[in-house]
Amino acid sequence: xxxxxxxxxxxxxxxxxxxxxxxxxxxxxxxxxxxxxxxxxxxxxxxxxxxxxxxxxxxxxxxxxxxxxxxxxxxxxxxxxxxxxxxxxxxxxxxxxxxxxxxxxxxxxxxxxxxxxxxxxxxxxxxxxxxxxxxxxxxxxxxxxxxxxxxxxxxxxxxxxxxxxxxxxxxxxxxxxxxxxxxxxxxxxxxxxxxxxxxxxxxxxxxxxxxxxxxxxxxxxxxxxxxxxxxxxxxxxxxxxxxxxxxxxxxxxxxxxxxxxxxxxxxxxxxxxxxxxxxxxxxxxxxxxxxxxxxxxxxxxxxxxxxxxxxxxxxxxxxxxxxxxxxxxxxxxxxxxxxxxxxxxxxxxxxxxxx
Ligand SMILES: NC(=O)c1ccc[n+]([C@@H]2O[C@H](COP(=O)([O-])OP(=O)(O)OC[C@H]3O[C@@H](n4cnc5c(N)ncnc54)[C@H](OP(=O)(O)O)[C@@H]3O)[C@@H](O)[C@H]2O)c1
Numbered sequence: 236x237x238x239x240x241x242x243x244x245x246x247x248x249x250x251x252x253x254x255x256x257x258x259x260x261x262x263x264x265x266x267x268x269x270x271x272x273x274x275x276x277x278x279x280x281x282x283x284x285x286x287x288x289x290x291x292x293x294x295x296x297x298x299x300x301x302x303x304x305x306x307x308x309x310x311x312x313x314x315x316x317x318x319x320x321x322x323x324x325x326x327x328x329x330x331x332x333x334x335x336x337x338x339x340x341x342x343x344x345x346x347x348x349x350x351x352x353x354x355x356x357x358x359x360x361x362x363x364x365x366x367x368x369x370x371x372x373x374x375x376x377x378x379x380x381x382x383x384x385x386x387x388x389x390x391x392x393x394x395x396x397x398x399x400x401x402x403x404x405x406x407x408x409x410x411x412x413x414x415x416x417x418x419x420x421x422x423x424x425x426x427x428x429x430x431x432x433x434x435x436x437x438x439x440x441x442x443x444x445x446x447x448x449x450x451x452x453x454x455x456x457x458x459x460x461x462x463x464x465x466x467x468x469x470x471x472x473x474x475x476x477x478x479x480x481x482x483x484x485x486x487x488x489x490x491x492x493x494x495x496x497x498x499x500x501x502x503x504x505x506x507x508x509x510x511x512x513x514x515x516x517x518x519x520x521x522x523x524x525x526x527x528x529x530x531x532x533x534x535x536x537x538x539x540x541x542x543x544x545x546x547x548x549x550x551x552x553x554x555x556x557x558x559x560x561x562x563x564x565x566x567x568x569x570x571x572x573x574x575x576x577x578x579x580x581x582x583x584x585x586x587x588x589x590x
Pocket of ligand 1: 278279386387390414415416417418419420437438439440443458483484487488504505506507508509533536537575577578579580582
């Protein structure tokens with residue numbers, strides 16, 4: 236029997252990730268066997284490995300699992316009686332984060348189909364997928380670029396376009412504010428720039444802000460040297476504010492977002508990089524803050540497969556190439572996850588699994 240290699244976590248910390256051997260999986264009906272080429276890492280993966288991914292009350296991960304959800308690979312075999320569909324052996328494909336989330340609003344059952352918690356993830360040399368959990372990918376993108384798309388780019392796409400109907404993606408002339416220079420933010424920057432938005436991006440690092448400027452950011456703000464960055468957003472926009480805010484910081488940034496959102500604007504609640512709990516003595520009253528500027532506060536949970544497909548068309552049309560910061564080998568996966576957790580990256584961190 237041919238063996239495969241996979242990383243496993245007992246959700247007890249990045250130091251305790253283990254590389255293990257397993258049996259080559261065999262695809263059943265309506266499944267395919269994929270040779271994983273590349274995997275991109277997400278903040279979520281570090282939380283899962285550290286046992287800190289606990290805010291989705293309905294999602295219960297098993298005690299040990301293969302981490303990570305985002306991969307690009309090639310189909311090696313198709314299960315018996317699998318309907319031909321659009322996929323065949325040799326196709327290069329990308330995974331979707333929650334395979335059962337095909338269209339519309341996500342629900343608990345769809346969220347439960349998530350990869351890398353609660354289901355086995357993709358940091359493995361081979362994996363079986365249901366055919367509905369994969370999309371064919373545009374040829375112009377490298378394997379390293381493709382694997383960055385499922386969580387970071389789809390979440391960014393939904394933050395910008397989720398409130399607009401399918402087929403009516405927009406952003407032209409809007410002011411979009413992006414927090415930090417991680418995966419979601421840089422994907423959002425690229426999409427918003429291509430859509431014709433005015434983009435404002437924040438970072439703790441001037442060097443990263445220079446990289447963002449080179450990628451097309453209209454305005455940049457260092458949130459460490461300029462902690463009142465919300466006032467800077469108002470200044471840049473002549474007091475108008477931002478139409479769409481990618482709220483990635485959470486506890487320590489949301490109040491500031493309420494202060495610099497445009498009247499009638501949208502705050503996308505995506506992340507919690509500055510914490511999941513308010514600081515003592517700084518309890519937010521989201522009710523009053525939201526009514527003050529007639530704000531829409533929208534929780535974002537990745538996006539469905541049909542919107543992913545819509546996004547792929549937009550990427551191809553505009554020739555968008557995701558920003559890959561660093562590529563690690565499969566054996567270096569633990570180092571790669573620690574690097575991501577350190578926050579030193581710009582855009583995405585990738586693991587090359589098979590050549
Ligand atoms: N809801 C969803 O569907 C969804 C999907 C994807 C991600 N997320 C969440 O969104 C957040 C970002 O994810 P990611 O994968 O893009 O993370 P990431 O790539 O690890 O981003 C890390 C970067 O965020 C920036 N950052 C850290 N603290 C910040 C703060 N207080 N204010 C502004 N920026 C800060 C830093 O950028 P600088 O070095 O430039 O300062 C850091 O390098 C995470 O909380 C993640 O769990 C949610």
